[in-house]
Amino acid sequence: MTGRPANETVMSRVAARDRSARRRYRHGWRLAGGIAAAAVGVVLLIWTLLPVYNMVLIALDDEGQEFTGSLWPTDPSLESFRVIWTQDHWYLEHFWHQFGNSIFLGLATMMLTVVIGSLASFAIGRMRLRRGQLIGDAALLTYMLPTAILIIPFVHIMHVYGLSDSLWAVIAAYVAFATPYAVLILHQYGKLVPMELDECARIDGASPVQIYLRIYLPLMTPALVAVGVYALLLAWNDYLYQFMLLSSTRNMTVAAAIDQFFDSDEAPWNYMMAVALVYSLPPIAIYFALRRFMSFDRVHT
Amino acid sequence: MSSAQQVLSLQTSMAAGRARRPRWYFRLQGSDTAWAIAFVIPYAAVFAAFVAYPVVFGLWMGSRPALYSLLFSDPRYVDTLINTLLFVCIGVNVKMFLAFLVSGFFMQRRWWVRSLLVVFLLPWALPALSVFLSIHYMLVSQWGLLDTLWTAVTGADGPLFLVSRGTAMAANIVAYIWKWLPFWTLIFLGARMAIPREIYEAAAIDGATSIQQTIHVTFPLMANVYLVATLLSTLWTLGDFPTVYFVSSGAPARTTDVLATYGFHQAFNFGHPELGAAAMMSALPLVIPIVILLIRRLHRIGVQL
Numbered sequence: 018m019t020g021r022p023a024n025e026t027v028m029s030r031v032a033a034r035d036r037s038a039r040r041r042y043r044h045g046w047r048l049a050g051g052i053a054a055a056a057v058g059v060v061l062l063i064w065t066l067l068p069v070y071n072m073v074l075i076a077l078d079d080e081g082q083e084f085t086g087s088l089w090p091t092d093p094s095l096e097s098f099r100v101i102w103t104q105d106h107w108y109l110e111h112f113w114h115q116f117g118n119s120i121f122l123g124l125a126t127m128m129l130t131v132v133i134g135s136l137a138s139f140a141i142g143r144m145r146l147r148r149g150q151l152i153g154d155a156a157l158l159t160y161m162l163p164t165a166i167l168i169i170p171f172v173h174i175m176h177v178y179g180l181s182d183s184l185w186a187v188i189a190a191y192v193a194f195a196t197p198y199a200v201l202i203l204h205q206y207g208k209l210v211p212m213e214l215d216e217c218a219r220i221d222g223a224s225p226v227q228i229y230l231r232i233y234l235p236l237m238t239p240a241l242v243a244v245g246v247y248a249l250l251l252a253w254n255d256y257l258y259q260f261m262l263l264s265s266t267r268n269m270t271v272a273a274a275i276d277q278f279f280d281s282d283e284a285p286w287n288y289m290m291a292v293a294l295v296y297s298l299p300p301i302a303i304y305f306a307l308r309r310f311m312s313f314d315r316v317h318t
Numbered sequence: 319m320s321s322a323q324q325v326l327s328l329q330t331s332m333a334a335g336r337a338r339r340p341r342w343y344f345r346l347q348g349s350d351t352a353w354a355i356a357f358v359i360p361y362a363a364v365f366a367a368f369v370a371y372p373v374v375f376g377l378w379m380g381s382r383p384a385l386y387s388l389l390f391s392d393p394r395y396v397d398t399l400i401n402t403l404l405f406v407c408i409g410v411n412v413k414m415f416l417a418f419l420v421s422g423f424f425m426q427r428r429w430w431v432r433s434l435l436v437v438f439l440l441p442w443a444l445p446a447l448s449v450f451l452s453i454h455y456m457l458v459s460q461w462g463l464l465d466t467l468w469t470a471v472t473g474a475d476g477p478l479f480l481v482s483r484g485t486a487m488a489a490n491i492v493a494y495i496w497k498w499l500p501f502w503t504l505i506f507l508g509a510r511m512a513i514p515r516e517i518y519e520a521a522a523i524d525g526a527t528s529i530q531q532t533i534h535v536t537f538p539l540m541a542n543v544y545l546v547a548t549l550l551s552t553l554w555t556l557g558d559f560p561t562v563y564f565v566s567s568g569a570p571a572r573t574t575d576v577l578a579t580y581g582f583h584q585a586f587n588f589g590h591p592e593l594g595a596a597a598m599m600s601a602l603p604l605v606i607p608i609v610i611l612l613i614r615r616l617h618r619i620g621v622q623l
Contacts (some may be wrong), residue, residue, distance in 0.1 A: 057423055058434055065438050068496065071463045072452040088466055137361035144354040152358060157616075159369050161550065161609055163557020165578045166598040169585045170376035171368075178367075193368035196361055225353040254445045257559050261586070272447055279451070279564070286455060293448035304443035308436070 076291040097291035106288060108278055111266050119270040119296075122184055122259070123252040126191040130248035131241055133192065134199025139229050141200075142207040143215055153204065156197035164194050165257055172261055186262045187270075191255065195248040202247075206240035207233075246307060253300055271296050380596035389596055397573055398580040398597070405491060405562070405576050406555050413495045414502060414548050418540070421506035422532065442500040450564035453493045457565070486566040486574045493565045494558065502547060509543040510536065542615075549612045556601045577601050 079094040099105070104112050141149030171190060172181075180186035210233070218228050234241070260273040275292060278284040389395045424435050441449060456463045457479040468476030479485045513536065521531050537544075559578040566574045568583070575583070577597055585594025 054423070054426060054428065054431070058430065061420070061423075061438055062434060064496070065440060065500075067463070068449050068452045068456065069440065069444070071456050072448065074463065075452075075455060088463070088470060133360045133364060136357040140354040140357035144350065144357070146351070146354040146358060149358075152361060155365055155369075157613070158609070159365065161553050161612065162369075162373075163554055163578075163601070163605070165557040165559040166581070166601060167369075167372045167376060168559075169581065169591055169595045169598065170372040170379060172586075173379075173591070174368075174372055174375060189364070189368050193364050196364060200361065225350055225357075229357070250443075254447075256445075256447045257582075272445070275447060275451070279567075290452065290455070293445075293451055297444050297448045300443045300445060301440070304439070 072290045072294050072297075075287050076294050078287045080287070097285075097287045098295075100288055101291055101295060106285070108274075108281075108284065109288065109292070111269070112271070112274075112292070114267070115269050115271050115274050116295075118184060118268065119253065119272065120299075122187055122191075122270055123249045125184075125188045126195060126252040127245045127249040129188065129192045130195040130199050131245045134196045134203055134244060135234065135237065135241060136229070137196070138200050138203035138207060139233050142204045143212075143228070143233060144225060152200065156200040159194070159197040160201065162194075164190075168257055168261055171258070175262060181262070182264045182268055184263070184268060184270075187258050188252075190258045190262070191248065191252045195244075195251050198247055199244040202244055203237060203240055206237060210236045242307075246303060250300055250303065376595050377599065379592050380599035382592070382596075385593055385596035386600070388593060389600070394572055394575070395580065395597065398575045398577060399600070401487060401562075401574055402556070402576040402601070404487060405494070405558070406552055409491045409494045410548060410551050410555050412491070413499055414544065414551065416495065417499055417502035417506050418544065420499065420503045421510055422536070424503065424507055425510055439500045439504065441497050442504075446497060446560040447564070449497060450493060450560055453489075453496070454564050454567070457489050480566055480569040483570060483573045486569055490562050490565050490574060490576075494555070494561045497561070498551070502551065505543065505547055506540065509540050513539050546612065546615060549608050549615070553605060553608055553612070556605060557598075 074090055076097050077090040077093040077095070079092070079096040101109055101112055104110055137152055140146045141152050146152075175181050175183075175186040178186070180189070214232050214236075215228055218232055223231070256272045256276075259270045260276045263269045263273045266274070271292065275289065275296075278289045278292070420438075424431060424438075464479070465476035468474070477485060479489050517535055517539075518531055521535050526534065557578055558576065559582065562568070562574065562576045562579045563582070568575045568579060572583070577600065581594040581597035583594075584597055585591040
């Protein structure tokens with residue numbers, strides 16, 4: 018009887034020691050995990066930012082042809098950005114006009130993709146057009162296509178259509194490549210909108226056009242925004258089609274104009290990197306503005 | 319911008335199209351059918367004029383067998399084929415595996431990991447043009463940033479990346495991974511989020527370590543997404559143009575071209591459009607089986623759902 022409590026305290030003391038050892042052990046692991054995570058984080062950060070930092074570094078250099086060979090800007094100057102702003106170099110004579118062309122290209126692609134894509138997905142998803150699945154199949158096949166391999170026939174075909182050196186040729190190409198994604202995504206999202214709404218409207222005598230405009234489009238707004246941004250970024254970020262289909266300085270976009278820089282040997286690299294930075298600003302702005310729409314944010318909250 | 323879900327939503331959209339026959343709530347009446355057809359016409363017209371016609375025209379341009387014997391007599395074309403295979407096989411697989419690992423890293427609930435994700439996705443938002451030019455300048459000269467870094471760390475002169483074919487090809491592949499890793503990480507992050515926590519809890523109770531959980535829980539559940547993503551990415555990478563065009567730009571002496579840049583130079587710099595089209599068409603023996611595999615895989619997932 019008397020030994021028992023003593024035994025119990027020994028037991029509990031052993032248990033306590035064991036527990037604290039385990040806690041220390043777990044604590045140690047968590048610390049090690051934290052350090053490892055931080056190390057991975059630093060590696061990822063450097064990996065991601067190195068080329069971006071290089072752009073800034075070269076753009077801030079006012080020499081252009083030669084590099085200082087240092088890791089940070091020794092004599093930072095905004096000279097390259099002033100040159101771009103005032104178009105003070107013969108490569109940059111039409112820079113802001115070309116920037117305008119790029120914006121026009123992006124917006125026209127976005128509008129046409131949204132309109133054509135939503136009409137098609139309305140017809141096959143909501144009106145249930147017979148053989149509508151063919152459209153879906155065509156969209157899926159186009160979506161899988163590596164678009165760059167079409168450039169050679171495309172250039173010829175644009176001559177046939179009389180659209181050489183026209184922004185509309187590039188818009189047509191991008192709309193053709195962006196609408197499949199639009200049809201697939203809108204078709205998908207449209208399933209979340211109850212069919213009964215359309216039926217009620219029909220019974221009340223609404224025409225298909227009215228249903229499309231008054232019910233379908235307003236309810237699909239989030240998906241339309243997603244598809245529109247996709248088309249806009251596709252047009253802004255692609256390069257090959259712009260520079261192959263546009264040849265005159267007046268009709269060029271920024272992406273097409275940069276190729277002249279790249280081809281020339283005496284091109285000042287600092288201006289080129291400054292142009293690249295300025296050209297990157299709109300997509301970065303869109304990215305930060307629409308972070309809310311992106312799935313990873315929704316996923317995290 | 320829900321492109322993170324695009325692979326997944328593609329699966330389900332195919333699923334709904336195939337698995338569930340549309341029920342006809344009411345038959346389309348005459349005028350309604352006319353409207354429906356009118357709504358589809360813009361898309362059908364764009365598809366016919368700017369997708370189907372170029373595809374057929376390209377096939378026709380590259381259809382003469384003589385073109386292919388001409389191609390194979392060019393040693394650079396053989397180099398190009400090897401480069402393309404290396405670029406696609408190594409680039410896509412390393413990128414996908416890294417994306418799988420990195421998406422696991424971003425599953426952590428630490429605050430700084432979430433902020434890091436915003437920065438990490440930046441390469442995806444930046445225009446390929448800007449970043450590949452920047453990478454080109456990092457590599458191209460002995461004053462480039464990489465060389466400076468190399469000297470700062472080792473004290474010796476750095477390698478001249480674009481002078482040998484091996485390092486130039488490696489530079490292309492690394493640049494390609496840099497640009498596209500974030501996008502696929504986002505896809506896999508979405509797929510990881512879709513796995514119920516309860517499965518991990520059950521595995522943990524059974525005594526599975528986190529590595530065992532990754533191998534026996536995460537990977538089997540993500541295998542479908544992983545495979546579909548890899549196939550889709552392979553298709554897109556086969557036609558990848560800007561990476562090689564800007565990063566190595568074929569240096570040294572056009573030995574690091576891939577099919578897209580080789581065909582491009584044949585068509586527009588050397589004035590042989592048919593040869594260029596034939597070169598690009600020579601990706602078809604790889605493209606067609608992958609398309610069939612991908613569509614069948616999507617159908618199968620569709621039937622399962």
